[in-house]
Amino acid sequence: MIEFIDTVKIYDNGTKALRGINLTINDGEFVFVRGASGAGKSTLIKLLMHEEVPTSGDVNINGFSVANMKRRDVPFLRRTMGVVFQDFRLIPNMCVYENVAFAMRVIGARPQDIRRRVPYILSLVGLSKKAHSQPSELSGGEQQRVSLARALVNNPSFLIADEPTGNVDPDMSVEIMELFDEINRRGTTIVMVTHDATLVERYGYHRVITIEAGQVVQDIPGSASV
Numbered sequence: 001m002i003e004f005i006d007t008v009k010i011y012d013n014g015t016k017a018l019r020g021i022n023l024t025i026n027d028g029e030f031v032f033v034r035g036a037s038g039a040g041k042s043t044l045i046k047l048l049m050h051e052e053v054p055t056s057g058d059v060n061i062n063g064f065s066v067a068n069m070k071r072r073d074v075p076f077l078r079r080t081m082g083v084v085f086q087d088f089r090l091i092p093n094m095c096v097y098e099n100v101a102f103a104m105r106v107i108g109a110r111p112q113d114i115r116r117r118v119p120y121i122l123s124l125v126g127l128s129k130k131a132h133s134q135p136s137e138l139s140g141g142e143q144q145r146v147s148l149a150r151a152l153v154n155n156p157s158f159l160i161a162d163e164p165t166g167n168v169d170p171d172m173s174v175e176i177m178e179l180f181d182e183i184n185r186r187g188t189t190i191v192m193v194t195h196d197a198t199l200v201e202r203y204g205y206h207r208v209i210t211i212e213a214g215q216v217v218q219d220i221p222g223s224a225s226v
């Protein structure tokens, strides 16, 4: 479960990015977070990842308190989440397989687990045939699927996606969204930031939270008919 409790974030230059956010995201939910540029969406994500800490209030993530967390616990928090960015952030000189395997190596996974898990995850995102391609040889949609595979490989309890369809064409966006939906059906909680109103409308059966000037101004619950 993710809980924002009176969460305020004021940056050092005095910008009030979040002005008291109260939100609960339950396990298994799929939540869109939308809002205009500068509304505070990235700040919300940075708090989830402990890249920033709240100025006051707290964020509780699966029992971790972001405000009171010790530095040595941050890697454990990050292992509970997978993150997908708009710009993919793949390692350019590694093939698809290696990009995904690397995410397991850095947390000390055993080689035999890596050999078993990576092909499974690549098949889940439909990229088995591209395992030995370099990122530069892939389309935007394929690169985003690698980034999704990498985010999923350590079996996170939730996925954060920051404009995951921002750099792919509309057909690919639908493909990527179908994958996120499938992953959510398998039980992973998803928090997806997007500007894309068409996408939100199309997948309107998910919860939609709107942020404006650092506050939640609308919270439309999802329907259970997924």
Ligand SMILES: Nc1ncnc2c1ncn2[C@@H]1O[C@H](COP(=O)(O)OP(=O)(O)OP(=O)(O)O)[C@@H](O)[C@H]1O
Pocket (backbone or CB within 6 Å): 011, 012, 013, 015, 016, 017, 035, 036, 037, 038, 039, 040, 041, 042, 043, 044
């Ligand atoms: N490191 C920082 N230092 C100072 N101000 C910041 C910093 N990061 C963000 N801000 C400010 O905080 C506010 C919220 O920014 P944030 O990046 O969270 O918005 P956003 O909704 O993600 O916008 P976008 O859709 O453009 O990415 C903005 O006014 C922004 O200028």
